[in-house]
Amino acid sequence: SPRSGHAAFARVSPSKVQMIVFGGVRHSTGHKYNDLWALGCGHLDADMEYWAPDVHAEEGCRWELLCSTPEACGPPPAARSLHTLVPFGPDHALLFGGYTPGAGT
Structure with missing residues (x-):
């Protein structure tokens, strides 16, 4: 779902490269998320030393x-x-900090 304010990192193993994404907010509704997703793209090379072109689902x-x-x-x-x-x-x-509505943080 569309969101911003989320956090992400790359998880690299010998067999795959994934982007792990947690949380965020959907600005149109103010809904905050606590879900954990992985984006896997089989064609990405973990050892690349260059900018890759944009990645698309198709x-x-x-x-x-x-x-x-x-x-x-x-x-x-x-x-x-x-x-x-x-x-x-x-x-x-390791998850640290962030803004949680109603929690005063």
């Missing part, structure tokens, strides 16, 4: 919802925007 890129239920990943963090998300080891990420 070129083989696909969004995947990573945590659809609390049973899959545990309870999600509060919905937020304007936060930071960084990789922490091969399968974890």
